[in-house]
Amino acid sequence: MQPGVSSSRLDRTLVALADPTRRAILERLSRGEARVTELAEPFDLSLNSVSKHIRMLERAQLVRRRIRGREHLLSYNPEPVDEAALWIETQRSLWTRRLCALDQLLREEDGPRPRTRKGRR
Amino acid sequence: MQPGVSSSRLDRTLVALADPTRRAILERLSRGEARVTELAEPFDLSLNSVSKHIRMLERAQLVRRRIRGREHLLSYNPEPVDEAALWIETQRSLWTRRLCALDQLLREEDGPRPRTRKGRR
Numbered sequence: 001m002q003p004g005v006s007s008s009r010l011d012r013t014l015v016a017l018a019d020p021t022r023r024a025i026l027e028r029l030s031r032g033e034a035r036v037t038e039l040a041e042p043f044d045l046s047l048n049s050v051s052k053h054i055r056m057l058e059r060a061q062l063v064r065r066r067i068r069g070r071e072h073l074l075s076y077n078p079e080p081v082d083e084a085a086l087w088i089e090t091q092r093s094l095w096t097r098r099l100c101a102l103d104q105l106l107r108e109e110d111g112p113r114p115r116t117r118k119g120r121r
Numbered sequence: 122m123q124p125g126v127s128s129s130r131l132d133r134t135l136v137a138l139a140d141p142t143r144r145a146i147l148e149r150l151s152r153g154e155a156r157v158t159e160l161a162e163p164f165d166l167s168l169n170s171v172s173k174h175i176r177m178l179e180r181a182q183l184v185r186r187r188i189r190g191r192e193h194l195l196s197y198n199p200e201p202v203d204e205a206a207l208w209i210e211t212q213r214s215l216w217t218r219r220l221c222a223l224d225q226l227l228r229e230e231d232g233p234r235p236r237t238r239k240g241r242r
Contacts, residue, residue, distance in 0.1 A: 014139035095151035
C-alpha cells in the first residue's frame, strides 16, 4: 500500500470511479456546486437512481453535501482522486519496472547461445 | 473519456483494482509467472475464492493465462493499469484545475474592496 491511503478508502474510491454515470456527476461537480435535481437532469435517470450514485460518491468522500435551508448543495472533493492517482501511478511504475527486469533476466538466461545456426529460429 | 480507453474497459480495470486481495495477486505476478496454487498460498484463502479473483482479473485483462500441458501459468499484463493511470491522472488534473479556477472566481466576486478598475466582468 501507498503510505497514507487506507486500503478500504482506496477500494471505495476506485469502485466509486468505476461507473460512467458517477464519473459524469464528478465531471459536472468539478464545474461547480449543484443540487441533486440539477445533476439528475442530463442523465435521463430517476432522482432515486441519481441519489444512489451520489450516496456512493459521498461514502467515498468524493462528494460533499452542504445544506442551506431546504437546499442540498453538492460539491466535488478532489482529495480521494489525488490519492488514488498517486497510488495507481506508483504501482504502475513499480510493477512495470519489475516486469521489464524479469524480461531482461530471462533474455540473459536464454542468452549467450552460439549463433552459428543460420536460417532457423 | 480519455481517448483510446473504452468506458467499460476502464470500469472493469477500476473494479478489479478495488480489492486488496486482487492487488496483492497483481503485485505477486509482477514478480513473475505463477500457478493458481502458488497464488493461493500466502492468502489463506480457498482455491475457489482465489480462482474467482483471478477470473475477475482476467476479464479486466490484467492477468493472462498460459497453458503448458496440465499447468496453467498466470502473468501480469500492465496495459490496463497504464491506461487507468493515464485516465485518472488526466481527470485529476482537469477537475482540480476547474475547482481552483472556480474558487478564484468566487473569491473575486466576494472581494471585500470595491473595484476601482473600469470595465467589470
